[in-house]
Each structure stands twice: as structure tokens, then as C-alpha cells.
Amino acid sequence: MALVGVDLTNPYYLKMKTDAEAEAKKLNVSLSVQTVASGAGADVETQQIESAVASGAKAILVMPFAEGINPAIKKARDAGVVVYAVDNPTNPTSAVDMSYVTGNRVVGKQLGAWVAAKVKGEHVNIAMLDVFADQTIPVDIDRDQGFLAGMGIDVKDENVKGDEAASGSFDGGTYTVICHQPTQATQDGGRTAMENCLSKNPDVNVVYTINEPSAFGAYQALKAAGKTKDVTIATFDGSCDGIDAMKRGELTVDAQTYPGKMAQLAMQAAVAQIKDGTKPSPSDGLDYYNSGSSLVTDDPISGVDSITSAEAAKLCF
Amino acid sequence: MTTIEVQPRTADEEFAERRRHIGQKIQHFVHRHPWSSPLAILIVTVMCFSAISAQFSAAVNLSLVLQQSAVLAAVSAGQVLVLISGGVDLSVGSLMVLTTLVVGKLSADAGLPDVIALLAGAAAGAALGAFNGSMIARFKLNPFIVTLGSLSIFGALVTLVSGGESIDAGKFGSLINLTGKSFKIAGFTFTWGIVVVAVLYLVLSYMLLQTSWGRHVFAVGDDSEAARLVAIRVSRVRMSVYIAAGVIMAIAGWVLIGRTAAASPQAATTVNLDSITAVVIGGTSLAGGRGSIIGAVVGSVLVTVFRNGLFLVGVDALYQNLAVGVLTIVAVGLDQWIRKVKA
Numbered sequence: 144m145a146l147v148g149v150d151l152t153n154p155y156y157l158k159m160k161t162d163a164e165a166e167a168k169k170l171n172v173s174l175s176v177q178t179v180a181s182g183a184g185a186d187v188e189t190q191q192i193e194s195a196v197a198s199g200a201k202a203i204l205v206m207p208f209a210e211g212i213n214p215a216i217k218k219a220r221d222a223g224v225v226v227y228a229v230d231n232p233t234n235p236t237s238a239v240d241m242s243y244v245t246g247n248r249v250v251g252k253q254l255g256a257w258v259a260a261k262v263k264g265e266h267v268n269i270a271m272l273d274v275f276a277d278q279t280i281p282v283d284i285d286r287d288q289g290f291l292a293g294m295g296i297d298v299k300d301e302n303v304k305g306d307e308a309a310s311g312s313f314d315g316g317t318y319t320v321i322c323h324q325p326t327q328a329t330q331d332g333g334r335t336a337m338e339n340c341l342s343k344n345p346d347v348n349v350v351y352t353i354n355e356p357s358a359f360g361a362y363q364a365l366k367a368a369g370k371t372k373d374v375t376i377a378t379f380d381g382s383c384d385g386i387d388a389m390k391r392g393e394l395t396v397d398a399q400t401y402p403g404k405m406a407q408l409a410m411q412a413a414v415a416q417i418k419d420g421t422k423p424s425p426s427d428g429l430d431y432y433n434s435g436s437s438l439v440t441d442d443p444i445s446g447v448d449s450i451t452s453a454e455a456a457k458l459c460f
Numbered sequence: 461m462t463t464i465e466v467q468p469r470t471a472d473e474e475f476a477e478r479r480r481h482i483g484q485k486i487q488h489f490v491h492r493h494p495w496s497s498p499l500a501i502l503i504v505t506v507m508c509f510s511a512i513s514a515q516f517s518a519a520v521n522l523s524l525v526l527q528q529s530a531v532l533a534a535v536s537a538g539q540v541l542v543l544i545s546g547g548v549d550l551s552v553g554s555l556m557v558l559t560t561l562v563v564g565k566l567s568a569d570a571g572l573p574d575v576i577a578l579l580a581g582a583a584a585g586a587a588l589g590a591f592n593g594s595m596i597a598r599f600k601l602n603p604f605i606v607t608l609g610s611l612s613i614f615g616a617l618v619t620l621v622s623g624g625e626s627i628d629a630g631k632f633g634s635l636i637n638l639t640g641k642s643f644k645i646a647g648f649t650f651t652w653g654i655v656v657v658a659v660l661y662l663v664l665s666y667m668l669l670q671t672s673w674g675r676h677v678f679a680v681g682d683d684s685e686a687a688r689l690v691a692i693r694v695s696r697v698r699m700s701v702y703i704a705a706g707v708i709m710a711i712a713g714w715v716l717i718g719r720t721a722a723a724s725p726q727a728a729t730t731v732n733l734d735s736i737t738a739v740v741i742g743g744t745s746l747a748g749g750r751g752s753i754i755g756a757v758v759g760s761v762l763v764t765v766f767r768n769g770l771f772l773v774g775v776d777a778l779y780q781n782l783a784v785g786v787l788t789i790v791a792v793g794l795d796q797w798i799r800k801v802k803a
Contacts, residue, residue, distance in 0.1 A: 152725040152726050327730070329727060331720045332729075334720060344515075
């Protein structure tokens with residue numbers, strides 16, 4: 144079995160790798176893990192899929208970066224290899240046998256709905272800190288668009304970031320989207336992006352960030368500008384570093400995801416499918432398996448499910 | 461009867477005072493002062509953005525642009541040195557991140573005092589630079605290939621040393637975090653990181669322009685064979701350049717820690733190529749032997765101003781990269797034109 148496309152500079156993927164290796168021992172399968180550098184593209188991943196097939200892997204778990212890997216996946220499946228997506232789904236989802244993913248759009252919506260309830264009645268100035276400026280990465284699009292939709296904003300084309308009306312109304316008030324800025328999902332990228340947004344409009348009071356590193360960077364920019372008060376910072380990951388940051392008051396709300404669980408479920412299903420051909424079934428009403436998430440906040444709002452940072456600390460990676 | 465003796469003028473003097481049209485005059489001036497054309501572009505760019513966007517010219521934003529430029533400018537200081545010597549260093553970014561992790565681990569995990577951790581970071585930078593230098597100077601390998609290799613090697617070490625985890629600045633002492641602290645002058649906010657970068661450039665300018673070592677670096681970059689014939693120890697000079705660049709990366713790493721408030725393995729993903737862009741825009745020749753230290757600062761600020769300014773005037777981020785790309789090619793084209801200068 145092969146796990147492809149792992150970026151080991153990110154604790155999220157590190158957790159996925161460690162848990163997958165533990166699960167491999169339990170299931171008695173041999174697992175090869177192929178790592179990539181941050182910012183690697185479809186070409187690198189295509190090669191990794193090809194070499195996994197060449198090495199005789201019966202199943203490949205892939206963390207898809209871009210649609211460009213679909214031909215390589217098709218070749219692998221044609222050769223009789225079981226291919227699952229983990230972490231985020233392929234586009235289209237039917238490119239693989241099954242996707243074990245955080246339903247990023249679903250989670251984004253939950254996060255957006257929480258923020259909308261939190262800032263009800265105010266005019267909000269929203270800064271959107273994405274991964275890239277382009278529209279290539281599904282998780283980038285799904286979280287961004289899910290978040291805005293969750294706030295009750297009309298996102299127009301749900302597969303295009305940044306095409307919503309620059310200002311209008313959301314569930315509970317009026318909004319202006321100040322910026323969509325690329326962060327490369329990193330801490331220094333997050334800081335520069337937030338600084339640029341603050342230059343455009345210093346009254347930003349809702350900050351969406353694609354992941355925790357970019358949220359940490361955004362917090363540094365807000366702190367340097369003396370604007371940490373009354374700003375809602377919403378992000379994704381739920382790592383132990385992130386939960387600590389929330390305890391220090393640097394994050395308002397964090398959607399905790401479970402990378403280890405995705406890999407474990409996918410590996411169990413792959414073993415079953417290789418043995419007797421049982422195809423795994425998706426979550427109700429979806430075309431992928433949603434490994435779930437929880438909203439973490441120490442400022443709960445009645446009517447929206449969430450857990451506290453103390454509870455999340457027991458589940459974090 | 462008195463006669464006025466007119467000394468016949470030499471051909472050299474005649475030639476020096478020949479009539480030149482305006483293009484030649486500019487070409488000549490820019491050839492002698494390679495920083496002048498990027499500076500002119502920077503001034504025009506800042507004026508254009510200021511005219512279009514009031515947010516751009518706000519003191520708060522201009523302060524941010526300088527802060528955002530600091531890390532790139534520090535890295536470019538090392539890169540300009542290497543390019544003048546006729547080499548190139550593609551590993552600068554990962555070398556820098558590796559030194560931040562050395563500093564971070566020694567301070568946060570081993571509990572060493574800040575000064576010791578920072579000095580160890582500088583020593584690590586020197587050692588990694590020496591690795592590049594020895595491959596290039598002693599084993600005569602192509603610098604492009606060597607540093608492409610060390611980019612991967614240092615990148616892998618970053619992952620191995622960090623285990624993918626950032627080290628939060630809260631675990632460091634005040635000296636390591638100094639570069640992130642700020643102070644105000646006349647409405648502008650400066651970080652100590654900017655001060656560190658300014659001092660770095662002053663020292664580097666002195667070393668390159670006022671010492672014999674500096675002249676040797678230029679000579680080796682211009683024509684290494686000629687340098688050898690005048691008894692310059694070429695491989696020693698090359699070695700020293702990469703070691704110095706390694707130490708400069710450690711200083712850049714210190715500035716980076718201040719900026720991200722962490723030692724993060726994911727930081728500075730774009731700085732490897734951006735530093736070459738900044739230095740080339742700043743009037744330094746990729747062919748070696750000709751370059752401007754001041755130009756490297758100007759180039760770094762210009763790249764940052766382009767990204768920040770285009771965003772504030774409402775240009776899509778995708779076009780920001782396009783604009784920086786065009787700027788780079790124009791800069792290289794300008795370099796070619798200037799090199800054709802006659803006398």
C-alpha cells in the first residue's frame with residue numbers, strides 16, 4: 144500500500160503519516176510513504192503514483208493537489224490498483240474508488256454559520272486569507288466558499304473564489320469582503336497577507352484563514368497593528384499548537400479535523416476491497432466519506448454545536 | 461610678441477569629450493551606477509501607486525512595505541555577494557530556515573542563552589555555506605547544480621530537525637525576539653529587524669568596496685583566469701564568499717524569526733528565487749563581476765512594493781506575479797544593454 148503526496152513540514156500530514164504507519168502494523172500491510180515539498184504540484188504527484196504502481200502497490204492513498212493527477216489515477220485503476228483520496232477529494236470525486244476526507248465545504252459552512260451568529264447585527268469587514276490566488280486546490284476553494292456560504296453570503300459560482308459581491312448582506316447584517324489574499328498556507332505568508340488587507344481597510348473585524356499557520360501569521364499582523372480586540376479569527380486544523388493558541392486568546396474559533404482517522408478508515412476499507420472486492424460506501428447524501436470535524440471555541444453560541452479548547456486538547460494532533 | 465602654446469590634445473581626451481546623444485549619456489551613467497535605474501523605477505512606481513491609492517501612501521502601509529522587505533533584503537545581501545563573485549546560490553531560503561531551527565531548538569529545547577543560540581545559528585550558517593563553497597571552489601562543480609542539490613538537502617534537514625513543528629517565539633528570550641520589536645519615528649513604524657538589515661548592508665558595502673577582499677571578489681567574478689594571473693587565490697575567495705553568505709543567511713533567519721514570531725519549517729517558501737529577482741532588478745549581473753549592493757536593497761523593496769501596491773490598487777494577485785516576471789526580464793534586458801556601453 145502506498146501513501147502519496149505527504150508534506151512533512153506540516154504537522155497535520157505528519158500526524159496522518161504516523162497514524163497510517165501504526166495502522167499498517169495492525170492490519171499487517173506494508174506501507175510506503177512518499178513525501179513532497181511544500182508547494183509541489185501535480186507533476187510530482189503523478190510521478191509518485193506511477194512509481195507506486197510500478198512498485199506493485201495494491202492500493203494507493205493519495206492526497207490530491209490538483210486535477211492534473213487524474214490521468215495517473217486512471218492508469219493506476221486500469222491496472223487494477225485500488226485508489227482512494229484522503230484529506231481532500233479529487234475533482235470529480237468519481238476519479239477515485241472512494242474519498243476519505245474532511246468535508247471541507249461542510250466544515251467551512253459550519254464555521255461560517257458560527258461566525259455569522261457571533262457577529263450578528265454588526266457591519267462586518269471580512270479578510271479572506273487563502274492558500275493561493277488561483278483556483279487550483281479543492282480544499283482552498285471548498286473552505287473559502289463554504290465559509291462565505293455558511294455566513295449566508297451569495298457566493299455566485301461555488302467553484303470560484305472571490306466572485307461574490309464585494310459588499311451586501313449576510314445572515315444578520317451587512318458585510319464587505321476586504322480582500323482575498325494568498326498565504327501559501329504558511330505563517331509568514333499569513334502575516335504579509337493580513338498586513339496588506341489591513342492597509343486596504345484597517346477596520347477588518349472577521350478574519351478567515353485557510354489553516355492554523357496562516358492564522359498565527361495573521362494574528363501577528365493584527366497584534367503589531369494593535370487590532371486584536373474585537374476581531375474574530377476563524378480557522379481550520381485543530382492541532383495542539385492551535386488549541387494552545389486559542390487558550391492564549393489568539394484564535395476565536397477553529398474547526399478541528401482528524402487526519403489520523405481519515406488514513407486509518409481508508410486503510411481498513413482498502414484492505415477489505417483488496418480481499419473480497421467490497422466497495423466502501425459514502426456518507427449519507429454525499430459522494431465521499433466525511434471523517435468529520437468539530438468546531439472548537441471557548442466562546443460558545445447557543446444553538447451551534449461546539450467543544451471547548453480543553454476538550455479539543457484531548458483530540459488534537 | 462607672445463605666443464600662446466596650445467597643447468595638442470590626446471586622442472583619449474578627444475574621445476572623452478566627444479558629443480554623445482542623450483541615450484548614450486544615460487547608458488553611461490547607469491553603467492557607472494547600476495543602482496540608479498532600479499531606484500528611478502522604484503520612485504516612479506511609488507509615485508504612481510500613491511497617485512492611485514491613498515491607502516498605499518499611508519505611513520502605516522509604507523512602514524509595512526519596509527517590514528515585509530526586510531527578510532528578502534537580508535537574503536538578497538547574501539545573494540548579491542555570491543552573484544558578484546560569479547556564482548549563484550539557489551539554497552539561500554532553506555539554509556536560512558535551517559539556521560532559524562538551530563537557533564530555535566537550542567533556545568527552546570536546550571535552554572541555552574539567546575546569544576549562544578544566535579552564535580550557534582551563525583556557525584551553522586557558516587558551516588552550511590562552507591559545504592556549498594567547498595563543492596564549488598575545491599571540487600570545481602557548477603554552482604547552479606551544487607546549490608540546487610543543497611536546496612533539497614537543506615530542505616530535508618529542515619524537515620528532519622523540526623519534525624514539521626514550528627517553535628513558538630514565546631519560548632525564546634528577548635534578544636532572539638528583538639528583530640520583531642518595533643519603534644516609531646514620525647508616524648512610521650520600524651522594527652529592529654530593519655535596523656539589523658541596514659547594519660548588515662553597511663558592513664557588507666564596506667567589506668566589498670573598501671577592502672582588498674572585496675576587490676578580489678569583484679575580480680574573481682569578472683574574470684577568474686585574469687584574477688589567478690594576478691595572484692588572487694581564486695578558490696579561497698570563492699570559499700569565503702559562500703561562508704559569508706551562510707552567515708548572512710543566519711542573520712536573515714534572525715530577522716525572519718522576529719517577523720513570523722516563530723521558527724517555522726514552512727517559512728520563506730518563495731525567497732530562493734525572489735532573492736535572485738531582487739538582486740538582478742537591482743542592477744547586478746548574473747555573469748558576475750558587476751553589481752550593486754545598494755541595488756539589492758532597492759530591488760527587494762521594489763519587488764515588495766509591486767506586490768503590495770498592485771493589490772491595493774485592486775489588481776488580481778495572479779497579475780502581481782506576472783508584473784514581477786515582466787520586471788525581471790526588463791531588468792535583465794537593461795543589463796545586456798548597459799554591458800554594451802562603449803568606453
